[in-house]
Amino acid sequence: MSGPLKGRPGDGFDVIIAGAGIAGATLALSLSRAGLRPVLIDPVVFDDQLAPTFDGRASAIAYAAFRQWRALGLGEALAPHAQRIEQILVTDGRTPGAATGGPSPFFLRFDSAEIADRSDGEPLGYLLENRHIRAALAAAVKAAGIEVLAPARVARATFGPRAAEVTLADGRVLSAPLAVGAEGRGSVIRTQAGIGAIGWDYPQTGVVTTVRMARPHQGVAHEHFLPGGPFAILPLTGNRASLVWTESTVRGAALKTARPEIFQAHLDRRFGDFLGGLTLEGPIFTYPLSLQLAERLVAPRVALLGDAAHGVHPIAGQGLNLGLKGAAALAEVLVDALRLGEDIGSEVVLERYAAWRRFDTVTLSAGMDAFVRLFSNDNPLLRLVRGAGMAAVNRIAPARTFFMQEAGGAVGDLPRLLRGDAL
């Protein structure tokens, strides 16, 4: 996937995309399918991104975001690895499984059957291991003939009246009408464009691992609020589950280095026996958790995408979904502008992308932050308030429907790709 550029460096590229993560690669594929010529840059070659030790996460993907990958031709490669989420059970308390008859009266239950008439029978979303998403994207990027410069790292960038000029750490220089920063929270394109960021670290770590379950999970995702933070049990294909266990930073570090039998003992204590026995299947990964929001999504000849624009807490599995929505919106704005003969790196064009995504990005990031503070807390009064809130939403069908449609990502002014249409 790596190699020298043919011809003059940067010659003929429409969009330079820094970062070939899931958001950057999805954007590259969307643009290429519509006839544009993107180039992807990443310090990590795709083969290394696919190694089992690289990314142990699974992502809950809204059904609208999944439609986008289908529209880009990834449906066949992803389908065998996509677990339908039929129900989501949200419980509060010290014992998991309150919604299945346990001790807590406070729970929330979302069921895909309730919105089947509006979602064409789609589930609430799909769960996919990131390594399978990365493999499908890498194969499609390769088949589409998209140029990938890897290993290569963006070191500097300047933004002139006609082009963005990106200098790689090895001295190569690329230029194009537009540079997209999709390099995650440490985006060099963002800082080089003079776009600031606000945010903070949470005193929490996301501990992630994969388990095999003794009883069938039946496509049910569990989100359980423990004093240290949320504990999610996310169903995967093959009757496995991905666990996202939010712990204090100190406990997270201890869990990462714990011997398997000690980890298993902690797990059994958290899980209880409401889902039957479980066996640890994969390595243990830890991720520091933080909020980071770019002050602007665009600047002249620059657009930010994915975690480079908005890094949120994984409490509701929305980070990547936001990035995928952004990729669909940015691709549509650029393709439409090109068809109208406009300059795709001009402020007037990029402002359409910013206006489209700004509200969703800010409200969701702020909402997730409030959620984290409310739910990572053992204050008895807060526990009562949030429990009562969950019980109330659970009793009001339109409120449940609202949350399910939000989670499905099929609300608002949807880009064509998220409706499953071609660009």
Ligand SMILES: Cc1cc2nc3c(=O)[nH]c(=O)nc-3n(C[C@H](O)[C@H](O)[C@H](O)COP(=O)(O)OP(=O)(O)OC[C@H]3O[C@@H](n4cnc5c(N)ncnc54)[C@H](O)[C@@H]3O)c2cc1C
């Ligand atoms: C525990 C956990 C669970 C999560 N679960 C979910 C979920 O269920 N659903 C969901 O929607 N989201 C989830 N998320 C969030 C999601 O994982 C992120 O939002 C997503 O991975 C961000 O993708 P990205 O492509 O924007 O950035 P990244 O994945 O950070 O990719 C950035 C890429 O840029 C490259 N790069 C870095 N520096 C440079 C440089 N100088 N030049 C060029 N390239 C560079 C990197 O190598 C990398 O490949 C979760 C996050 C965590 C931590």
